[in-house]
Amino acid sequence: MQDNANLTVLIVDPNGGMRASLQNMLNQAGITRVESAINAGMAVRQLARRSYDIILCEYDLGGPQGDGQDGQQLLEDLRHHRLITASTIFIMLTSEGVYDKVVSAAELTPTDYVLKPFTVDMLGSRIGRALERRAALLPVWQLAAQGKPMEAIRACATAAMASPRYALDFLRLKAELHVSVGEHAQAGAIYREVLAERALGWAGLGLARTMVAQGQSEAARELLLELVQANPRLMAAYDLLARCHEKLGAPDAAQATLEEAVSISPHMVRRLRKLGELALENGDAPAAERSFKQVVSKARHSEFRDPEDHVNLVKAMVTRGDVPGAAGVIRDMERSLRSSPELDACKAYSNALLQEKMGNARAAASELEAAASAARTVAALSPRLRIGLAQACLAHRLDEAASGVMLDAMQDAAGAVTADQAMGVFVRAGRPDLADGMGQQLRAQAQILLGVADEKRNMGDVRGAVQSLLEALHMAPGNLQVMVAVAGGILRQVHELGWDNALAEVAAEQIDRLRAADPGHPRLAALLEEFQQAKRKYGIAG
Template structure:
């Protein structure tokens, strides 16, 4: 415990002496004022960004200890992202870490903006005008908390989650002022390694003492992760009633409704959340998607129009937002506005394969609505070709594109698009779900053909993995095996190879929780599919030996 306290104190002293600050503010007078305040507080390493785009470029090159960000970044003309939208991008794209101190500065007292910024958990939210002492005090308190938590964050960043969990217990004793922070962090670490029951026990312990919103939300997340969807829904409904501004609870509640098949209820929950906090782009996008699924084209159009408008100045604009807006407009029969959206997409996002695919797909939707079948077929061919060349397109868009191709008997293009979905390891769509797209379209022959191709490709990947392993590239071999597993999840040969390859890597390079979970799952799958398999007993023994070696419970 004393070692931890000493280490934290040393870290705090070193960081205070070398604190780096990024000021994000379009106003030169305010930048100068903040520079003077920071200098008076003993902070000399100050850099500037005049807007969100500049800030993202700078954060892509280096990290800062503190970010002081003006909320109203767009200035009087409103021609740019605001601070809330910037923070949303930084969190989502992981350009800042848990240890980054982010302080929002604003004179805006508008309720919905304050809620929208606060739900993204900036470290602090400071209303203008403020004094040097006030700003310095806020930074000092944030730095003290960061110093206490930093050793645990560093262990987690190094992939040492179990060490980080143990460190939380020690650190809470050394720094009782932050005991709740360490409990919360410990629960999140348990979740990160799949120990949802341990996390739930912590959340329940906290809730037994104090009805804290984050603990209720965390408990609901563990329930959902364990398949207890009804229990999670009930917990979240009570949580929202007691904490109507806990915005993440609405998002999770909507997901519960979706999993229970109640998409109308999901839409209602998201609409309520948007009415409270109307500036979160990703929630607006989700509301649009659910509304489209429910056939509510009017609500979908309203949401996607806001998404396109709010994301206009983001460095991470997504051309799929334009596609979804076109879908809503075409469904409503508004071809004139749909044409305008397509022109905007072409003008503002040209130059990437993804944008080309989205533009061609949107044009095909419009031509279909107008009865121009030959033009629609030509644009679908363009979209399918661009989708194969691009990367990062969502599975939902590619599935929609494949379905449109199937509707026009464009079998080859549909198969190629769905193969790209099947090969995407990051996709939430399984191979069975991908092939079911063909089955639902009345084309089981295409599903069979796709299955044959994937099985043949999996065999090739097994050979590539063998070559990598023979060359000493154990990690590379495992990654290739995981690709084979993704495209052929029910193949016994692949299952055995994946489990064995992971255990070999663990033996040579150390325990990796995520891979260990995959190995356990594949061994259990092998047991279910072929309990007499000659490799099963040996694989079970290897896994148990690895867990004992690295002190892994279970």
């Protein structure tokens, strides 16, 4: 085996004997920089402080010192919260022969998984194979991490020639890099090239994703239906298929798709959460209750628990008329979650739903006031919860509270509550007067932010200026002055600091909207030319 003296390894296993055995095996393979965690929570805390080359994780973390979370859920948290990178080797260790657990682990694509019992040579061989692959791919990963996607794309071809055994890995990585810079057609061509040689599920899924990105949801849906029929364990295909159903106005089909996925792989918390949300929207309270009960149970030992899961479970139970059950969920929320303003908002909102169901309108209104007050101090609440809270406030004639919740949601540019969504809440409630008032406030704030952006730009803070411009766009998305300022500011940043695909897409969208709203605008032609110059400068196709 190669020189492993500098490798760092984290063992995640609740069994002290197994940790000792693994450390001994690693030492025999020349790996001495080894640390341990007895459960998922400890692993998360250690990975938040430092990175490791290799993670050896027991699937069943519910042993004597475990915290109930399994290895699949830990991997889900680590990937979602970006506590591990593409170059981190994650090897799942399991003696479980249970079908759905193996599928769940596989769908989150650990680097490898090893069935117990295994020998020193077997573990060493798996680690060696993973290290060889990492060494081949690392230069491309590093270029991508440095913000040089076009160089990384070019490096894929060179690296594939040097390491032909990983040719498919490089094709896949190249396609993903094209997607990262918005070149979906080029990525699609690579996926089609792969599919012409071999019917690989990841290539079909990648092609479907490029179709969705290009607005071809119907074609993507047809492809995904074929994919899940041919590859019933390709779990991510079900998630994308559900999204396509939603985009095409078929929420019942989306729910049915996720229900099928959950029946095959029942451990993915985020899929269960999405299924519960769809069921609530579709008026299927029993299905929503089943899903959120599982979410609350499975996430109980996660470092990233979300009190909104309890709120949604309360909604489902209240809708079904299960008042005692809903009260029990609220008590569990109070006992089991850390105190925080987010928890205060969720607890008060849940109590309001319960009091409303019990016919206590005055108590419900009081809880809604408390929830709205707490929500104004929390950035982490979802748009879904904020909108629901505002609607509930309006139903109780709590106009000021509803306006405050929506205005704060709008001021949080990362919160994804758009101006149209915010004002739509009031229009649907029969309160266009409140919508007009909010519109005036948002336009005034947008003008202030344009001035702030000018000041930052004059001080040389190009990124800060763009951030202020994006906040102004969030406040007043239909304002021509804001559109022009946002497109111009982004193009200035791209010119000075390098290509940023996400920002470039925003600029392109604003130019398109400007052209549709005012084809003769005096700044339109110049912005179009600046955008083309930027693409030529950085070698962006199209």
